[in-house]
Amino acid sequence: MNIALPIITLIVGLLGGFFIGVFYLRKQMTRMQNDPDMLQKVAKQMGYNLNGKQMQRAQQMLKNQNPPARGQAPANRAPKRKK
Template sequence: MNYVIPILTLIAGIAIGFFAGVFYLRKQIEKMQSNPEMLQKMAKQMGYNMNKQQMNKVQQMMKKQKFK
């Protein structure tokens, strides 16, 4: 019995953390769809330098995706 509660708490914490992370990432992606500066910043962090045409293409692609 001494091991059951910590294990259940660990499992619940992992599940809650996972769903909170998914929710946070979805919100960030939704913000990026309408904010090209944020998208440009993310691309630079990944090592890409995108021009305006590439930015428009990425935004169109993201708008077609359903993040729900």
């Protein structure tokens, strides 16, 4: 019991931290998609200087990467063809 409890606590902590991190990252990506200043700031931190056209492309790419809300079909995908 003295060995199992710390191991279980470690595993639960790692899983909890992972899911909190994923939630936070998704929230930041959504904010970045809607806020061009934040996107520009991140690009500068990575060493890129985006002009207006590149900024629009980056925002569009972020928009296309986000999964659709539950119950909604993706708008940018064509229906599958039957063979």
